[in-house]
Amino acid sequence: MEFSSKLLEKAVNEMAQLPGIGKRTALRLVLHLLKQPKEQTQFLTESLQTMRHEVKYCKSCHNISDVELCEICSNEKRNHQMICVVEDIRDVMAIENTGQFKGVYHVLGGKISPIDGVGPSQLNIATLVEKVSAGMVAEVIFALSSTMEGDTTNFYIFRQIQQYEIKTSTIARGISVGDELEYADEITLGRSILNRIPFENTMKSN
Numbered sequence: 062m063e064f065s066s067k068l069l070e071k072a073v074n075e076m077a078q079l080p081g082i083g084k085r086t087a088l089r090l091v092l093h094l095l096k097q098p099k100e101q102t103q104f105l106t107e108s109l110q111t112m113r114h115e116v117k118y119c120k121s122c123h124n125i126s127d128v129e130l131c132e133i134c135s136n137e138k139r140n141h142q143m144i145c146v147v148e149d150i151r152d153v154m155a156i157e158n159t160g161q162f163k164g165v166y167h168v169l170g171g172k173i174s175p176i177d178g179v180g181p182s183q184l185n186i187a188t189l190v191e192k193v194s195a196g197m198v199a200e201v202i203f204a205l206s207s208t209m210e211g212d213t214t215n216f217y218i219f220r221q222i223q224q225y226e227i228k229t230s231t232i233a234r235g236i237s238v239g240d241e242l243e244y245a246d247e248i249t250l251g252r253s254i255l256n257r258i259p260f261e262n263t264m265k266s267n
């Protein structure tokens with residue numbers, strides 16, 4: 062791609078670093094910003110900067126939050142003994158949209174994936190095990206996507222908390238293997254949380 066302006070080229074290259082944005086799309090977005098009033102670019106960059114500098118992670122569940130303890134964790138009406146384990150904030154949003162879950166979450170920040178160099182220590186697993194070992198938890202619900210990485214992560218955590226007398230379950234999904242949680246429709250996802258199955262049962266069927 063030949064540019065008549067180095068400034069334009071630099072902006073396009075930066076935009077094209079984002080996932081799913083190729084050079085052509087990046088150029089379209091940058092040209093769009095050029096046509097808009099300057100303030101719009103300013104609002105966009107300011108909101109990104111502020112978000113990047115000021116966003117926090119909940120000290121209890123690791124969800125993205127503006128305050129130390131997120132709204133879900135600080136809500137006394139939620140069942141704090143029931144913890145749903147998810148990969149990231151998109152899963153929290155998907156499950157919250159179903160309105161079927163009254164417990165709290167634990168956001169791992171990814172899945173165990175040796176190919177991508179992600180091991181258990183890079184994920185928020187230790188803090189979950191701490192909560193369980195402190196006797197603060199009655200049930201852990203695994204809600205990771207049913208990929209090999211998801212299954213490996215579930216099993217790793219299960220081994221860590223197995224010794225404690227708590228219920229472990231996995232969401233019973235009516236969606237095919239490999240589907241990401243965030244794409245499941247709300248009714249299916251809501252039902253799968255209500256109809257969750259004991260984790261041990263899923264191991265026998267494998």
Ligand SMILES: [Zn+2]
Pocket residue numbers: 119120121122123124130131132133134135
């Ligand atoms: Zn939280």
